[in-house]
Amino acid sequence: RKQATDFSTSSSDEELESKPSLTHKSKRALRKKRKLEKETKQLIKQEELKRLHKAQAVQRQLEELEERQRALEIFGVELERELRGEADSGTKDENQMLHEWFELVMEKNKLMRYESELLIIAQELKLEDHQSRLEQKLREKMAIDDSLKDEMDLNEEDEI
Secondary structure (H helix, E strand, O other): OHHHHHOOOOOOHHHHHHOOOOOHHHHHHHHHHHHHHHHHHHHHHHHHHHHHHHHHHHHHHHHHHHHHHHHHHHHHHHHHHHHHOOOOOOOOOHHHHHHHHHHHHHHHHHHHHHHHHHHHHHHHHHHHHHHHHHHHHHHHHHHOOHHHOOHHHHHHHHHO
């Protein structure tokens, strides 16, 4: 909570200059606090952008994977027809077709494992984003003085 409070929004420069009672030390402390808040916001924004780029890359990979799976499916259907004798197999013998069939099955399994990995990565990104939003919400809640909060606000803060 203390860290979240340290990063909460603070008064503007106008407030600093309008209060002559503030000592030089306290003005410096407020400036330092604001600088830290700004850096923290920039870091949060950078992390969001990293997650966004990673999510876009995962989405592209999933789309490419889907295309490859479709192509394998089409090839597999043709190969099955040839194995059953429904299509002209030309010069291929049955052993060669079975070998191709098993390679196709292995490739399809490999693609399915890769797809599972990508979906896990996508879920991790979603959870990281949710965590980041909760942390930001908590910082905002903690920036408000406890004396100004009602019981519902305090409960919501504890829940977060």
